[in-house]
Amino acid sequence: MFDVEKIAIIGGGSWATAIAKIIVGHTHHIGWYMRRDDRIEDFKRLGHNPAYLLGARFNIDEIYFSSDINTIAEAYDTLVFVTPSPYLKNHLRRLKTRLQDKFIVTAIKGIVPDENLVCSEYFHQVYDIPYDNIACIGGPSHAEEVALERLSYLTVGCQDQEKAKAFTRVLASEYIKTKTSADVVGIEYSSVLKNVYAIAAGICNGLKYGDNFQAVLISNAVQEMNRFLNTVYDLKERNIYDSVYLGDLLVTGYSNFSRNRTFGTMIGKGYSVKSAQIEMEMIAEGYFGTKCMKEINRHMHVNMPILDAVYNILYERINPQIEIKLLTDSFR
Known part of the structure; x- marks a missing residue:
């Protein structure tokens, strides 16, 4: 033992x-x-x-x-x-x-x-x-x-x-x-997804979207996270509003300490992925997590528009202004 x-x-x-x-x-x-x-x-x-x-x-x-x-x-x-x-x-x-x-x-x-x-x-x-x-x-x-x-x-x-x-x-x-x-798997997946959503928050910050929209973005992000977690592993005892899920999402999406938000802000301001990574000198886990989650979700088929938007910006090189505008039109 x-x-x-x-x-x-x-x-x-x-x-x-x-x-x-x-x-x-x-x-x-x-x-x-x-x-x-x-x-x-x-x-x-x-x-x-x-x-x-x-x-x-x-x-x-x-x-x-x-x-x-x-x-x-x-x-x-x-x-x-x-x-x-x-x-x-x-x-x-x-x-x-x-x-x-x-x-x-x-x-x-x-x-x-x-x-x-x-x-x-x-x-x-x-x-x-x-x-x-x-x-x-x-x-x-x-x-x-x-x-x-x-x-x-x-x-x-x-x-x-x-x-x-x-x-x-x-x-x-x-x-x-x-x-x-x-809920080991649920905690781990939420830890990955909150980094993706923090990049999205940073991109929107770099594009000069305000606090009002950031609140809508995070509200949609927690719903998207919950849909995915319930598809992967539907656990009755899980409460998406617990600090390990929602709390981690909020601090990563809003805090200036968040390297994923910082990375996203640079992308929103016009940096290329490579130049943002070089200037940060630290790893933004969400960059790698975005690609992995996109590949995983090809088999899960969960509705994840925020993940898709971040993937399109980082890996398909879609203009952030165009991609985020499309995302905003899907929110309510």
Whole structure:
């Protein structure tokens, strides 16, 4: 049986850093896989991540760093994956350690490209990990605000509710409130879709649409999300207005911390996709999620006009003004 408190972080970005800060505050020890030795050395010297959330300070004595993912995977029972979804497969290809007996937590708000699977499905289908040993973290939680210890609410999804509750105890603090859910797939898909809708909100912002229309856009987005989730996995206990669904959509669609909204705003202002990506220097998960969701929905046939509009703008290079005008005419 794994120890839910013997935890390692897989990934070195802003959300990985924020989650590490939450967890180490409780356990006072974590393992941490980062692929670059120079980043690890700078982290040890400075006492903070040299590339992300510079204000989040750590006691280096409480962290065991390694650039070898197998060293970390062998030594820790709970592995929290917080890598960008397009890079997950590359990290996992280096693994020689069995994962079946580990507790896998995904904090990745994206879909595994080419496979078109949310991360829990990918770990289950490719690595034979039982669903009872897979959890996800969701909810409105910008890494920047978590690092500043501003009040945030996280939901841990897992089919085994006892394991979910055990992991929430690791996350809970004065500034982190927690709850559990059995809706792992629903949380993961909503985490992907809210990034797509945040890009749409950003595009409209870049095109100078006002707050009135943004409210209509988000109202339609939550309905679109609900249609898709109910088609994929109709769960009676799901309430689309819970913070893990609607709350995450709102914060990603409206906040200036949202990289997906920022990316969309640049597209609305006339940037090409490539130029926006270069200038941001950070990954907007929604760009990849849009293509994956479009491909998935070709089999689901859910009415998703916002997803279609974002896809047409990003991948078919349709003029944003034309595409959003068509979208506005479909709203009521």
